[in-house]
Amino acid sequence: MSFLQLENLSKHYGDFTAVEKLNLTVEKGEFVSLLGPSGCGKTTTLQMIAGFVDASAGRVILDGRDITHEKPNRRGLGIVFQSYALFPHMTVSANVSFGLEMRQIAPAERAERVRKALALVHLDKFGHRYPRELSGGQRQRVALARALVIEPPVLLLDEPMSNLDAKLREDMQVELREIQRKVGTTTIMVTHDQSEALSMSDRVVVMDAGCAIQIAKPFDAYENPVNQFVSQFVGKANLFEGLVASVNRQGSALNVHGQLLTTCDPTLQIGERVTLCLRPEKLERCSPQDEIIRGRVRSGMFLGNQWLYHIDTGLGDLLATWQNCGNAACSNGEEVSLRWPADALHIVKREHQEAQHG
Ligand SMILES: Nc1ncnc2c1ncn2[C@@H]1O[C@H](COP(=O)(O)OP(=O)(O)O)[C@@H](O)[C@H]1O
Ligand SMILES: [Mg+2]
Structure with a gap:
């Protein structure tokens, strides 16, 4: 059985359908992107996996367990949103440590895990700084460390690089994928940027108007688009x-x-x-x-x-x-x-x- 399964997952707001019967299976360690134009339902899908948006129909199954209506904190997933939402009054270390404190991890283990997480994102020497003293790329890496430190079964990323300028963004794409490979965390990333999705993902889910139109390896989506929309959106x-x-x-x-x-x-x-x-x-x-x-x-x-x-x-x-x-x-x-x-x-x-x- 696949590690994460979305079965006919749907979200309706009144008579508007934001996500329509989405089916997706994700293997352990896989990196999958939800790719599509603005408003096609990517964030809504991610939020239903995270538990911040309640699914109208369908199921989310994680490691054999139905989590469709479980509270977000019980799911224990790692999340990086578009705005990194770091706590401005807390140091980098305290930001990364926060999730561990919530889980009542003992101080010694906490310190060790924070140290490891910061090393992973190459910020070993920045623990004492405040978010305002960091560049955009560094803040992005703190957000990633904070999500990974709890060792989540699944990492959810919503347009994690949209605040970075073009060059930094490319560097971060490579770095993020290297980190993900190293820790092996199953990852779902939302992006509207086709080159980002193609270059980083094991598979892409091309979405349009709430529906998954094609689920394929990047090369196959590009070479064999199933319809006109995919042919124009991917390349x-x-x-x-x-x-x-x-x-x-x-x-x-x-x-x-x-x-x-x-x-x-x-x-x-x-x-x-x-x-x-x-x-x-x-x-x-x-x-x-x-x-x-x-x-x-x-x-x-x-x-x-x-x-x-x-x-x-x-x-x-x-x-x-x-x-x-x-x-x-x-x-x-x-x-x-x-x-x-x-x-x-x-x-x-x-x-x-x-x-x-x-
Ligand atoms: N709380 C809400 N109430 C009504 N409509 C919503 C709500 N949240 C999202 N939507 C609508 O659902 C659609 C999908 O939104 P979203 O998942 O954020 O798109 P994406 O992330 O692909 O840009 C959009 O048309 C959006 O306006
Ligand atoms: Mg979005």
């Missing part, structure tokens, strides 16, 4: 609509704005209307005789390690990302021949429709 996507023109055992040919494109999907039906996703980095420049389509560069944007181009083509405006190899890959107005691997076209939506007559 960038070129989307086009096509009509299936022919099908054989290897795949199908689709008519997209009068261009015939082939996919590796042999399960489609002639006349079916589908939406295709092509990731920007799958587009390659090629010689004119190898091209699938020709386009004209409308604009280029420099991203440091990459260039991002908008290219006008017969399929519409295509996004292409190419590695920065020391020179700009192309200039505005330049004509480019483009191709992509046959399996790069991924179907994200299928609409069966009546065959057209006449």
Whole structure:
């Protein structure tokens, strides 16, 4: 049995549904992210696990025990909220020690556990300071130490890095994941930042309007998004609509704005209307005789390690990302021949429709 199970977990506010029948199983030691746009129900889900929001329906099962309606302090989970909510009038050590005092742990053991927790987050020398004497990243680490010191079965993180600036945030992502691996605490993190979720998680739960749309390893969610929403929320996507023109055992040919494109999907039906996703980095420049389509560069944007181009083509405006190899890959107005691997076209939506007559 999985360590943490959410079964049809739901939250209704009047006739508004914040979370709808969410099912998720989390293994011991796993790092799972709830990813989705603002308002999709991530925090509500986390709060139902923590016990601060009462579930309207469904169950939360921790290590075989139904905790759905148990009080938060009886669940004993470690929580780091968006605002770290450190006690301003207490030193770092006292902040970290607080949860242990509540649990009536003896002073000697308390001191030792606080020391270990602070060492874990690299704040060994900061125990005597007050929160106001720390940087944002240091405060974030105190909040993490405070959550971990009680040795919780599950660590819940709600947008834990949203107050940090971009560079620090990246460093903290690496550090947080290293700490989590070291202590092995089962962790659920809420984030609206897809790159954060992809880089840190064993699995992501992509949410939209209160529902879990796809639960997958980051690579699979990116390469095989189950629908249009996931394809656009997880990474960038070129989307086009096509009509299936022919099908054989290897795949199908689709008519997209009068261009015939082939996919590796042999399960489609002639006349079916589908939406295709092509990731920007799958587009390659090629010689004119190898091209699938020709386009004209409308604009280029420099991203440091990459260039991002908008290219006008017969399929519409295509996004292409190419590695920065020391020179700009192309200039505005330049004509480019483009191709992509046959399996790069991924179907994200299928609409069966009546065959057209006449
Ligand atoms: N106490 C509440 N009463 C009514 N609606 C709420 C309450 N808390 C949250 N909501 C609504 O539930 C939805 C999900 O909220 P939340 O879980 O905080 O979203 P997220 O964390 O994904 O941004 C939002 O539309 C929000 O307005
Ligand atoms: Mg939230």
